Amino acid sequence: MEKLVLYIANKNYSSWSMRPWIALTAAGIPFEEVLIPFEMAAGNPKFKPISPTGRVPVLHHGDVRVWESLAIIEYAAELFPESGLWPKAAADRTIARSISMEMLSGFRALRNACPMNIRRPKGKIALPDGVMDDVARISAIWRELRQKSGGPYLFGAFSGADAMFAPVVNRFDVYHLVDDRETLDYMDAVKSHPAWLAWQEAALKEPWIVEEDEA
Known part of the structure; x- marks a missing residue:
């Protein structure tokens, strides 16, 4: 399986980055982290080439791009169904x-x-x-x-x-x-x-x- 690469922003501020990072880490799912810090309150122009929305977080998995925190969690849960990302029942x-x-x-x-x-x-x-x-x-x-x-x-x-x-x-x-x-x-x-x-x-x-x- 190709590696998962999770692009995030500052850990101090980026609540949306925190969500999938915490989820994947807690579930023991291996991924590479790439942090691109905000350069201003609105974000960073460097986000645009990596994310369709020009925002983070975004997950790269080979040619697949997954943006939005919840969508990233869902995608990882499909890749790793035994990870416990969602409850069993x-x-x-x-x-x-x-x-x-x-x-x-x-x-x-x-x-x-x-x-x-x-x-x-x-x-x-x-x-x-x-x-x-x-x-x-x-x-x-x-x-x-x-x-x-x-x-x-x-x-x-x-x-x-x-x-x-x-x-x-x-x-x-x-x-x-x-x-x-x-x-x-x-x-x-x-x-x-x-x-x-x-x-x-x-x-x-x-x-x-x-x-x-x-x-």
Whole structure:
């Protein structure tokens, strides 16, 4: 099999890069990482030759190009069906994909007001309307699924759904958006996962500083 090459941006800022990187790493799927840092808040013109959208992440597999975080996770799950990227039970896989799509298309207020920034000093900020509604919905998703599965992750074992919400864990943490024990327990589980710790360690070492913007 030809190698997988995952193009990403700054680990400190790029929430969409974090999702497939965490998913593939947690699943033990081998890939080569190529990091092209943002040169400005809007991105980097170097993304255009490698990605149809001019954005990252994008996965190269031979002549195949896969863009968008969730599509990359789906593609890897098809290549490696025993990797555990999705839950084993069909009903659980359906829910995992549904909440992953909800993350992909929703929670705009939270994402706009609280950009991912792993190096950001922790502390509250003034929040516009809609942010706490997003926080409540996400917390409810996590609580319901962990109560059903028994945890520590959404479907018991770490899956692509947890990877899709990984940047939200950072946002909840650094902006102090939650204080209920169940939500914090899930966040602690994600933050202690080896894939998360590896991403965080690299992010903290990065030299680049970019004006805050959604990435």
